[in-house]
Amino acid sequence: MLSSGCATATSTNLLPGLTCYDTSEKLSGKLVFLLRRDYTQELNSETAASVYEFDLAQRKLRKVCDSPWGRFHTSDQGDVFCVVYWPGTYSEGAETNAFVYSDALHLSRVVTFEHPPKRTAILSGHVFFETEVWDYRHNTAVTRLCDYSIIRDEKRFVRFPDSSKWQHEKYSGVLQQRNSTNVVLGDGKDYPEGYYGFDIENGRILGPAKLADDEYDKGHVYKSFDGRYIFFEGSGAPAQGFKLVSSPLDHVETEVKDPKGKKVKVLQRFSVLPAIGGGIYLLSQMSPDGRYALVRLQEPTSRKSGMLPGHVNRYYLVDASNGKTQVLLQDGVERTTVSSIFVVRWVGSAHSVE
Numbered sequence: 001m002l003s004s005g006c007a008t009a010t011s012t013n014l015l016p017g018l019t020c021y022d023t024s025e026k027l028s029g030k031l032v033f034l035l036r037r038d039y040t041q042e043l044n045s046e047t048a049a050s051v052y053e054f055d056l057a058q059r060k061l062r063k064v065c066d067s068p069w070g071r072f073h074t075s076d077q078g079d080v081f082c083v084v085y086w087p088g089t090y091s092e093g094a095e096t097n098a099f100v101y102s103d104a105l106h107l108s109r110v111v112t113f114e115h116p117p118k119r120t121a122i123l124s125g126h127v128f129f130e131t132e133v134w135d136y137r138h139n140t141a142v143t144r145l146c147d148y149s150i151i152r153d154e155k156r157f158v159r160f161p162d163s164s165k166w167q168h169e170k171y172s173g174v175l176q177q178r179n180s181t182n183v184v185l186g187d188g189k190d191y192p193e194g195y196y197g198f199d200i201e202n203g204r205i206l207g208p209a210k211l212a213d214d215e216y217d218k219g220h221v222y223k224s225f226d227g228r229y230i231f232f233e234g235s236g237a238p239a240q241g242f243k244l245v246s247s248p249l250d251h252v253e254t255e256v257k258d259p260k261g262k263k264v265k266v267l268q269r270f271s272v273l274p275a276i277g278g279g280i281y282l283l284s285q286m287s288p289d290g291r292y293a294l295v296r297l298q299e300p301t302s303r304k305s306g307m308l309p310g311h312v313n314r315y316y317l318v319d320a321s322n323g324k325t326q327v328l329l330q331d332g333v334e335r336t337t338v339s340s341i342f343v344v345r346w347v348g349s350a351h352s353v354e
Contacts, residue, residue: 018333020330030055031344032074032345036048046068051083070085081103083099109148115132130146224246241281242272244293265323267320270297291321293318299314300312313343
């Protein structure tokens with residue numbers, strides 16, 4: 001069983017309270033995160049936060065840009081960042097604004113919406129926002145999908161041409177089609193229900209499309225490089241628990257088709273001791289190449305300033321093939337400073353460097 005303590009290892013202090021540990025494998029790719037400068041401030045300004053990236057191969061930290069504080073999104077390559085935020089005082093209003101920054105173009109934009117975006121996806125210089133409105137004609141909540149072009153600074157809504165008046169659009173997610181750089185897919189209920197491709201270059205809608213079984217958006221799906229599903233067992237499956245496993249079946253199929261776990265391989269049993277103090281283990285993501293699972297231990301802590309509780313986050317690197325587990329990152333920023341960090345993301349190539 002893995003304890004919650006950090007193993008002795010050389011490390012790099014990135015910022016006050018933020019430490020990255022060396023691993024036995026030389027990794028590439030970048031860790032990116034949004035840092036709020038001062039959580040005691042009530043006003044959300046254009047410079048209330050900053051986007052940072054840490055190059056895992058070169059062990060270098062770089063400030064990418066300043067931004068407002070809010071929900072942080074990044075492209076898979078780590079070249080476009082989006083922060084969905086509320087302007088003005090934090091306790092007032094809603095998240096109706098989006099700050100978008102292209103690192104390649106050194107270009108920042110601010111996009112506004114009538115209704116707060118519920119989901120966001122970034123692809124090839126475009127940001128897709130899913131908003132929800134009430135359709136009084138059909139007496140139901142419907143979603144609208146907005147395609148925003150960074151370079152053109154233009155919004156366009158994805159629409160099905162010549163649809164019947166009784167039909168309405170409802171999306172349950174946006175995903176990028178495998179082996180395609182220009183097409184995103186939305187699960188829609190206008191035209192025949194299914195997955196449609198939207199070409200971001202010409203705005204054409206293609207479909208409905210037939211996808212491979214593992215391409216459908218099933219919510220929290222984590223797959224390793226060899227096609228096996230990675231998940232926590234238990235009531236919090238797949239993203240929360242103590243025993244991290246891999247299987248050729250996802251967590252739902254495993255319960256039905258493999259109840260005795262004959263096909264399940266245990267990768268790591270995390271210590272249950274942090275749970276006594278309110279700690280939880282979360283499967284944050286798979287590495288970009290699927291060779292590692294990034295597990296976050298989130299534990300409550302007192303903040304340096306103010307009455308609200310804070311969190312300490314420890315990120316574990318778990319090898320998806322053999323379960324070897326190492327501490328990658330320790331985030332104690334809220335406990336030691338008046339700053340805070342949005343969840344760290346791993347982007348770009350992540351293959352081991354020989």
